[in-house]
Amino acid sequence: MRATKSFMMAVMALGLAASLGMFYAADEVKPKYDIEEIMAKAHKGKPSLLQQVVKGKASEEQKKQLLEYYQELAKNKPPKGDAKDWKRRTNALIVAAQDALAGKPNAARALQSAAKCGDCHKAHKED
Ligand code: HEC
Known part of the structure; x- marks a missing residue:
């Protein structure tokens, strides 16, 4: 199996x-990057890499970079929580980042709903 x-x-x-x-x-x-590194590079900063992609202000390179971070995120093991839930959440991020790279019109919304900071932290981040 x-x-x-x-x-x-x-x-x-x-x-x-x-x-x-x-x-x-x-x-x-x-994984090439650990979770903290990915959070810092993709989610921190004003605007963050994620926000730039959501707002449609990211270059092709930046979109590829975000997708790579999410692909690496999926390979990490979160400090806590259900592995299946982690896979589901990280996969939604990957799909949304792929859509953003492909220029699909629904990508920004998909990204925002996949990247629910608090939801995922509650499930997988140690307090
Ligand atoms: C798919 C799940 C997931 C999503 C979505 C997510 N995070 Fe995280 N984040 C984590 C996990 C898990 C950790 C804890 C990593 C560790 O402790 O090793 C973390 C840690 C962090 C940290 C580091 C905190 C520290 O202790 O150094 C920051 C900052 C952060 N996230 C910001 C964000 C922001 C902002 C968003 C929303 C835009 C977000 N994250 C969305 C899973 C997620």
């Missing part, structure tokens, strides 16, 4: 990488 699951995930990761024209090692386990 376990092997099947990670194989499926590898296939999905490859599909994702191919469709984006990016190169992520499918067998990479260790």
